[in-house]
């Protein structure tokens with residue numbers, strides 16, 4: 392795969408506490424990758440680190456490349472061109488990302504000026520086109536609205552228009568629908584899919600909801616305590632989940648058909664950074680734990696094309712495959 396973005400052994404710590412413990416991830420041009428996991432597992436920090444958006448106290452090591460160009464430690468001028476240009480990011484709460492005292496059209500025009508050098512009537516016409524593209528009704532008039540005059544869903548569409556202004560090759564959408572009503576959530580997710588098809592950009596969708604990610608993405612990465620514990624194409628993940636944590640997330644999904652049942656919750660909680668076990672971080676919550684789980688952190692084992700899991704059960708399956716093939 393010729394990756395658009397490659398993360399290699401990406402590690403982040405704050406005040407000596409590890410938040411990311413070695414992320415390896417490729418995003419191909421045009422693909423949609425879902426990043427899923429419980430709150431605090433490092434989904435947002437992964438992309439904030441790659442884009443140089445973490446506070447100075449964060450210690451970041453490893454590598455994050457955009458078509459071979461290293462982003463970690465890159466000059467501010469390089470990062471300014473990448474951020475909001477080749478890689479755009481939208482966040483959960485559009486109200487806090489938009490400037491409340493600048494009309495929304497002006498905010499889109501500013502992004503067009505920064506990333507495409509557009510000004511005046513050309514920028515205004517392009518801003519209107521972007522509003523049309525993201526489904527803001529009565530776009531010409533809405534350009535002059537203030538953020539507080541629009542609903543949360545409309546403001547998220549404005550954020551998406553700002554993100555599209557730089558013609559990104561990758562859009563990172565960090566819980567883009569969490570703050571919205573359920574019906575609006577579905578509309579925004581559909582919009583992101585449509586835009587990906589229209590523009591050919593890649594999409595990284597961050598969510599704590601495996602169902603949301605499964606509907607919208609080609610591939611899913613399951614994160615736990617600062618690591619990717621399993622990644623696979625969506626269909627494969629549902630057919631052959633290997634990591635017990637993935638199984639736990641799948642068990643927590645409501646069934647598509649059949650009677651409603653109580654959602655299975657995974658007992659226990661994620662270990663705190665200062666109390667990380669020596670072996671597998673999920674072991675204390677794992678029903679399939681064995682003594683070997685406590686010895687060392689399991690590495691990612693390839694199981695099928697695009698499918699890897701970091702669990703000693705996967706290690707055992709990998710060895711079994713090698714023995715059969717020999």
Ligand SMILES: Nc1ncnc2c1ncn2[C@@H]1O[C@H](COP(=O)(O)OP(=O)(O)OP(=O)(O)O)[C@@H](O)[C@H]1O
Pocket residue numbers: 405410428429430431432433434435436437446599
């Ligand atoms: N600026 C910061 N200073 C200190 N710790 C931080 C900072 N930002 C993130 N962290 C820590 O890094 C870890 C990963 O956080 P991150 O926000 O990436 O999690 P997440 O998986 O995106 O969770 P959520 O779904 O709640 O957004 C958490 O333990 C968090 O407390």
